[in-house]
Amino acid sequence: MAARKRGSTKASPPPSPETTTTHQIEPPIAPPKKALIFKFSLFFSIPYFYLLYQHYMIDQDLRRPILINAALCVAGFFLTQRMIPVASRYVSKRGLFGFDINKKGTPQGDVKVPESLGIVVGIVFLVLAILFQYFNFTADSNWLVEYNAALASICFMILLGFVDDVLDVPWRVKLLLPSIAALPLLMAYAGHTTIIIPKPLVSYVGQEVLDLGWVYKLYMWLLAIFCTNSINIHAGVNGLEVGQTVVISSAIVIHNLMQIGASSDPEYKQAHAFSIYLVQPLLATSLALLSYNWYPSSVFVGDTYTYFAGMTMAVVGILGHYSETLLIFFLPQVLNFLLSLPQLSGYFKCPRHRLPRFNPETGLLTGTRDGTLINFYLRIVGPKSEKSLCIHLLFLQALGCCFCFMLRYFLAGWYK
């Protein structure tokens, strides 16, 4: 369930001072895969700028903070990219490294890969998010409360994620951690706790709008716990954790832009703008991490990253009031969770790692009978190399997001 590669970390003692520390300087990590990121950014910026400038008449007032935020994010991207190699040395020195299980039996399986680099992403994200408050022109008091509560929740989650990476807390505690970190969010949530009944069901329910009260807060809380843990368990392949976050974040940004453009309600626009201000930094810093984490991984992200990413997306979904849409973006994660339930609940035997089996000769991964989306997919399409498997899964993720957009488009008039 957790960062799968740490299985071998504790078995390997760090060098003692007399013999090796001075002779055995850790080799620097491989350079970032800049081409990959550049291609993605180019691809993404097309719909981004199109929506922002052409398709919708987005208010100057709203467009300016979004672009300032984007500029900050570009700076954040380069800062993260510079800090990751630096942090890798400190993290390795401290014994926070792992061995790539999916390369066991090949020479690369003996390389010590620095772990928990999510801490760099988390800290840069927080700095960006904190600094952005200075530049936001359309602020009001309620916005500030939610923003600071969001920062507190995300910061607490990064802290708990890093504590988990360092101290390796028992998995039952891990399940609880997001519930504590989500509390500032719940306290600050000043929005409605009502849901709009889909038109076809109104006759059954009897009302158009149903006030759920505390049940809605409970749902928000469970959503935070779900998002953080679901990214954590849909993992184990180089670049998968960061990749899925990048795909979902891009979809979120596009969704936010579309909602800002298509709506005339200022409060509604504010909610989606709020979401953009937090997802853009997530996207930018994650891209920087992906440039090192993509196959073959030079660094591992750790639970710090998966918890941070999951919490950030839960936060924006809740405070942006589009959590149902967010859940559909998370369709593969939901599928993975359902597939995992029998093993996680203890009904079936649950091994430490539920990864596919790696064959060092062919270099291919084969699906086992473990209940994960990765294994399920491999059993359907047959053995695949790690890189192409990851690309397939990310494509699946993107398909899920497109499906969501289509669903909203077709059901728009009919549904709400």
Added chain:
Amino acid sequence: MAARKRASAKPMPPQTPETTMAQIDPPIAPPKKSLIFNSAFSFQSHFYLLYQHYNIEQDLRRSILINAALCVAGFFLTQRMIPVASRYVSKRGLFGFDINKKGTPQGNVKVPESLGIVVGIVFLVLAILFQYFNFTADSNWLVEYNAALASICFMILLGFVDDVLDVPWRVKLVLPSIAALPLLMAYAGHTTIVIPKPFVSYVGQEVLVLGWVYKLYMGLLAVFCTNSINIHAGLNGLEVGQTVVIASAIVMHNLMQIGASADLEYKQAHAFSIYLVQPLLATSLALLSYNWYPSSVFVGDTYTYFAGMTMAVVGILGHYSETLLIFFLPQVLNFLLSLPQLSGYVKCPRHRLPRFNPETGLLTGTRDGTLINFYLRIVGPKSEKSLCIHLLFVQALGCCFCFMLRYFLAGWYK
């Protein structure tokens, strides 16, 4: 400057799995409950102030008491979690050896480090939960409260990252300024200072608007408070002890200001401060029960940064930062004494601790520029425990001096 005992931590390799099974770390010593019980007596003065001396509103009093009740729960929770966390922390190689016991058998005991993380997490949980129970909240309060939580949480994160990764000391100086940013953004108060009456004729005005200079001052105060506790350290129980003394003084000051004032906004500011200092005090007492001489656990930079930031936060958002600085008088003195070495003017060793004599068990002051050494050179060699008690007494004296100063200058000063 940092947690002094970690000098020996890194050369010790953690055990390989084959030996781990055989060599289970011994559990840490039980907490020194009597010490805490005795210090709890001192809080009688709080109850006196809260109920007798002042007629504090029912609403406000109720919120303060609910906060106190939460804090009592937090105290016991922290006390329970520290031994649990100690095992995890030791397993990870986060331990140190007590330099001030080097040469004695106790100098070879592996003391778990960075237990400030337990205090920090429990504090955050208490502070987050308290929002539900506060009856006197308004939207501006919520902004400041959440900004305070974000700042303190960020500082705990940076402190723990420092404990684990051991960041260079230049970076350590900058960290608090980043963590203080949410605070500065959310600070919606006045940026004016009230000129002391004797100086009004020189300045020409009664009230001076400082604008961004005031925000700069706030940022520097945060950097100062966090680092000053960090460098006035090195004795068993000193870091937590000084925090407990200052926090108690802060709570008394807050209660006195709430009781004596008629301005609602002023009362709110001091109540705000109490809601954050009480949890700090309670969780710190729990940590002290393990950290007091002889220390079973070390607190790490996580704790000193967390404590310093929390006190800076409440001083800033409670609008009594000048009073806070006078509570920090020993820390200011220590900082001034340290300046020549920290600035590089005089050679600065890794640890600037007093010299320990294993035969006599006494500490002797060296020529290093710290308050600890300065004090030892004045009063002569002392045992670690009595030195710590002396220094905490000096801290308390400083706080009493502040109260007296406020009392005598009250009418004359403002």
